[in-house]
Every structure is written in C-alpha cells, then in structure tokens.
Amino acid sequence: MKTTIKDVARRTGVSIATVSRVINGLGGYSNDTRKKVLSAIDEMGFRPNAVARGLVSKKTHTIGVMLPDVSGMLAAEILKGIESVAKEQRYSVIVCNTNYSGDRSQEYVRTLKEKQVDGVLAVSEYMTPEKSKALLSLNLPVVLISTLSYSYPFPYVKVDDKQAAYSAVCHLIDKGHRRIAMISGDRADLIAGAPRIEGYVQALRDHGLSVDESLIRYRAEFESFGFHSGALCMEGLLRDKPGQFSAVFAASDELAMGALSCAYRHGVRIPDDLSIIAYDDTRIAEMATPPLTALHQPLFAMGSRAAEMLLDMSAAGTLEADSVIIPHKIIERESVRAL
Amino acid sequence: MKTTIKDVARRTGVSIATVSRVINGLGGYSNDTRKKVLSAIDEMGFRPNAVARGLVSKKTHTIGVMLPDVSGMLAAEILKGIESVAKEQRYSVIVCNTNYSGDRSQEYVRTLKEKQVDGVLAVSEYMTPEKSKALLSLNLPVVLISTLSYSYPFPYVKVDDKQAAYSAVCHLIDKGHRRIAMISGDRADLIAGAPRIEGYVQALRDHGLSVDESLIRYRAEFESFGFHSGALCMEGLLRDKPGQFSAVFAASDELAMGALSCAYRHGVRIPDDLSIIAYDDTRIAEMATPPLTALHQPLFAMGSRAAEMLLDMSAAGTLEADSVIIPHKIIERESVRAL
C-alpha cells in the first residue's frame, strides 16, 4: 500500500489539511508541526500523488511535444533543450512521435487533451489547417518550433530560413564561387523547402549571378531532407551538369552527407574539386569527412527557448506570445574552399 | 468549461454510471442508450479525463523512459521503438534525460513515482547500486535496455556485448587482418567498455594472435564513446604505432567516425591503408565516407521489445520477466578491405 497524505496526517496527529499546507509551503502552521510533518514525510517516504493533485488543481505539470521523428538529429537535439527547461521547472514531457502522419498527429492531440497537459510544443511539424485546428481546439498554450502555421498565428521559435539560406549562399559567393548548385528538400514544403530555395535564388540575384533552374535539385519523396535524397540529387547533378558548378548548398546536414557520399563514390574530392555548405549543423556536420562548413541553427537553445515561452504562457494563463526569430551563423570547417 | 461525463449524462438523460459503462464498453445497457450516449459524446466533443481516471483506476497509461542523452543517435532510435509500441497500446511516454547524472536520475525516479507511471524503462543507464535501489523502491515494472544491473536482477534487453565484439573482430580476422587495434570506450564501464574489450581479446586469442595492450586505446572521460574521443585515440595510435596495425575495431559508431576523421587528416586512406569496423550501426554508419562496415544492433527493435515486456508485466501485475539477448549481425559496407 502506498502511503498517502492521510497516513502522514495520522502518524503526525494533525489533519490532512495541515500536511497539505506544509507540503506546499503555504504557511499557517507552527514551526513545530512543520518539523514533525516533514520528518514523518521523510520517514515514511511519502511523495504526493501528482495525479490527485492534478485532478483538483487542473495543472498536471506536464507538457506534450509532437515531432515527426524523434530519432532525427535535429529533433533529438531540440527535444533535449525542451526537456532541460522542463526539468528545471519541474515539468514532465510526453513525447509524441507523429511519424509524419496527419492521422497520428490528430490522435496525439486527443491523447494530450485527455492527459490534461498544460501545453504543447510542435517541432518541425508540417502545419496543415486540420492540425492547427486540432491544436487550437485544445484551448491550451501552443508553441511551434522550426515551423509555423499559415492557418493560425501560433507563436513560434525558428530561424529565418530564407535569410539563413541567403547567408549560406553568400558565404559561398564570398569565397569566390560563381556556379553554385543547390540540393534542396521538397520544394512543396513551405517551411524548409521553398524558403531556402528563395534565399538561394535571392543571394545569386543580389550578386548579379544567373539562376540556372537545372542546378536546383530536390526529390518530392518521403524523407526529402534525408541522406538518400542528398545522394541521389548529387548523382543527378554530377551526371547532368559535370564541371558546371564549383559549390553546392545543401538544405540539410543529411542532404550534405548524401552529397558527400556520392561525390566520394565518383572520385570528386571535397573541397578540392567541389565545395559544400550544409544547413543545420547538427552533430554530424563536424563528424563528416571532411568536416562540413555549415549554417548553424542553435537547436538546443531553440528548444529551451520555446519551452520557456510555453511555461510562461501557461503560468500567465494566456494563449499568446511573441514569436522569436533565432539568429543563425555560419560555422566554417573544411568543406568549402576559396576559389 | 470542459465537458465532463456529467454533462454527457445530463444531456443524454442517463446516469454518469451508464455513460461510464458505454465509454468503457462494459456492457449493461441497451443498444438504444448506447447510441444516444455515443452520439452525445460525439456532438459535445467529450474526452474522458485521464487524470481522474488514473486516480481511481490506479493506472495512468503512462511509462517513464530514463536515458543519459536523448540526443544521442543510439538512444533516440531506441526511444522511437519504445514510443512506437507505447502508442500502439495507448500509452504515453515521459522522457527523462538524466544527463549522465546520478542525482538527476534520483530526482526523475521521484518524479515518475509522483506521476504514478505504470512502469519505467532505463536506456543505457549506468546502473549504480543507488539507482537500482531507487528504481526498485518504485515497486513497479522496470526493464533495462542496453544495460544491466549487477545489484539487482532487473530484466533487460540487450545484445551480448562481448559476443558481438568477438564477432566484429573475427570479421576483421576473416578478412585477413592480423594486427588489429581497438578504440574502446571507458574500460571502467562494465557494460559497454570492458565486455567489448574482452570480446576483442578473446577473438585474438582464439585465433592464435597476440594481444598488444598498447593497441587498445580509450579515454576515461565524459563522453568516452564519443567522436572526440575516437579522434584522439586514433591520433595516439597513428603516432605511437604507425604501420603496426592494419585494422581497428571501434567500440561505437562515433568512435569510428572520430577515427575516420583523424585518419583523413593524416592522409591515411580507409580502407586502402587501414580498415575500420564500428560497433552499433546507427544511421551515421552508412552516412560516413566511406560507409562503415559495422556490427549492427537492432535499436528500434530493442526499444519496442522492451516496451512490450514492460507493458506485459504491467498488465500481468508482475515485476519479473525474462531478459532477452538480442541477436546482432555484421553489416558489410566499405570501411573494411580484405588483405
């Protein structure tokens, strides 16, 4: 039998109300009883039942995190950031792996509602109108990370993708590159696809460089930002436009890894024959051979920032907050060579 | 105001007991009232409050997962497997990033107790006696993944590290290698450190090969299985024993990546000049240049298997279960060359 507040009360000879008071540090008891209660709690190994507490207080001290793939480097790092502040503020986090599925997402929203979470964070989720509606119907604080919704103005935390892509390409141009290819994720992706391409195009234009559509590659497939996709895009580039580009901007670390892998297979040396700059800068960027020069997103910080926002919102009882654009920067390593 | 079972009852004109019955499909009501209740639930968008349910049923349909680093490739993949079966069986999972800290672990155990989880999974946690004791005191089903406890026989799911290391080294020997170095994680690690070294030594001995202690490298530091450590160990090997080994067995993917990176920096080509076999085979193994031949651990499967065990235990009301040794295998890619 688990020990309850009642047991502590009986053992101490006070009422459960008093025990509750000292547990919650509410005051309204002598220093003497406080000590008695505290030591009883200690001796009995009593821990307040959070479920019972949640039922009456309507606060579960739990938040939900939805993400398409927990095992992705990006998501995992952000999750770590979230978990970190949650822990600090004594919150628990429930992970929901939506697996890129809208249906699954809907189910999770339902579950989170039943579980009475105090708020939800959506990481890299593709925000369809349905998903936004579901989240909205929770009537709970919601903060998006690395994504945003066009159907409802949920506050978000992300870098400016277009601007970041622009910076990355400018870096290449600064290094003397003129013929720059791009390996993108699905162009239909309005968050991480199209905007990065726009940044790429814009950078080229702003430097008086012409844009060759056939130098922009992507695959509209399942993991369009994945390793496999990167390798295939590079394959196409090497086949169709040999010697016609001196650098490539990859829209994700994995895409860059795929490109690297393909280049290696074809005997094209990085960065001697070809420069590559990646987007994300997850841990694999520095593990690559050669280490990837990359556009850095502060993943952990993004996660913790968003979690702070969410908990603040919850505390303030509001559903609104100002979105924050996180600054990005370029980490120079060895995959880009000056021409 | 949220709609409760009471609202549904009133709206339908039946008692809350009846509503509860149809929600739980317990039978004991006419088909007619069932339909009425169901449609009312639907119209009102009613969802049973899991917190209230948990309070009375003493089942929260929630499990806790403790791991030293959510953002690690290993853990993340295992977590995904866990989450997958949890979702299937309508369970939620709370992640606890212990950050390699014993204190943090203790705190989490307390939190999980308060939250009344139905069981806990510990992934790659270094099981000190204190941690085991804490977990044990929960009096709840516990299953370990990729680790085991010497202080208490918690059921676990893992591969046989010594045997797996043995296989990996045999693979190298089969390919004609005779001088084989090893880059290990902290030797003081009784789970993933020492056993893999033992497997390495055993394989050498069984093939009549001599064991050169100076060919075994590791660093007793924070992330002893990490990329940085791998690079440093390789550095030492290349410096101290140049040309004296034709292959290296790395005790983790990251260690192998570090070795690869260092080799590249020194102009030693993989696999032409040196072969490398890794342990783990997380997603980065295939992303490496060249792709790493590796000893594969079925991470996702390990996670899901353990979760199944845990939920079965919970359902059966037992704290015991048979541990399972997961079979491993070697994935041949391009980092090992036959001599």
Added chain:
DNA sequence: ATGAAAGCGCTAACAC
C-alpha cells in the same frame, strides 16, 4: 438495464 453512492488522494475555502 440503470441509478445512487462511495470513494481515489489531494486542495481550498471556511470555520474555529
């Protein structure tokens, strides 16, 4: 087949 009522462990008035 259905309802009344007693809790689950706790918090929060409200008394004294």
Added chain:
DNA sequence: GTGTTAGCGCTTTCAT
C-alpha cells in the same frame, strides 16, 4: 495555527 468539509471527474460496487 489547525481542522472540517466539499469537491475535482471518474470507476465501481450494490441496489433496484
């Protein structure tokens, strides 16, 4: 300062 009591939203006897 401390106790009593009324719930929180649900499940579960026990009647009827």
